[in-house]
Amino acid sequence: MQDYKWLNEYCLNRFGSAAALEAHLPSPATPRRLEAISNDRYLSTLALRVFRAGLKHSLVDAKWPAFEQVFFGFDPEKVVLMGADHLERLMQDARIIRHLGKLKSVPRNAQLILDIAHEYGSFGHFIAQWPVTDIVGLWRYLAKHGNQLGGLSAPRFLRMVGKDTFIPTYDVVAALNAQNIVEKVPSSQRDQAAVQAAFNEWHEQSGRPMCQLSMMLAYTVNH
Structure with missing residues (x-):
């Protein structure tokens, strides 16, 4: 090489x-900046990346204010409580992108963020402290423990929040x-x-x- x-x-x-x-x-972003990002903003960006996959980004972005509303501002403590019936009702909401698999990923990834925050203090701290010399390890962690984060979704999410990758x-x-x-x-x-x-x-x-x-x-x- x-x-x-x-x-x-x-x-x-x-x-x-x-x-x-x-x-x-x-x-x-600096480690301090990554640690300052709240868990709800990480969940929002994570969900945005999942919904952007395979779709025109401008289409998804235009609908994102409605997503923020129906997912309670992406507060993971609230989103994690959304059951199957709630998600089925969202499938009737024309303001958002009605893809059941991607909708289901949001409470599942909310649980990921809560689990990591419980262990590390915050999701931002977990992201900030991961060494860039093993950034592929972070890709694999997110793909394994999260939902719909395979392929380029994990590295693209990390780039969106400012983590060096x-x-x-x-x-x-x-x-x-x-x-x-x-x-x-x-x-x-x-x-x-x-x-x-x-x-x-x-x-x-x-x-x-x-x-x-x-x-x-x-x-x-x-x-």
Whole structure:
């Protein structure tokens, strides 16, 4: 695989200057910021990610105020009490997206947040303290213990709340393939470990956040 020096020079050549490159790169939230996010806002973002999957984001976002209303502001203590009858009634509410599987995921993920908050003090603390050098481990944890958080949903959720993570998008996977790191989307633990190791190496060489390295890597194939 190429080292960070090659990656940086490639991106500098593409954008013409360091300032232009920096303007196109995201910045992760600080641990303090992640800890300050309340459990209800984490649940809202988690649900938003689940409903965005496979749908036009603008369509989902336009309906989100109604979602906030019918899910009690995404207070996990209230949402976790929503039973099957309540969810069936929501299937008749035209203001929201009536997908029963995704609706069921909300109280299930509310339980996830409450369980983690009970153990760690808050969901935000749990997210903040997870090391970025094993961010794929956090993906797997959320996919295993949450609902409808497989595939790219966990890393995209983490990016939405500001947790530093790379995301194996089409362009990133193509770039990883070009460097003989993985051949396809890293769904197995072996492939995820290989990708994590590569990002850890670039992270150590550069000191850059994973989200910036991820985007820089995508720029090497996205013209």
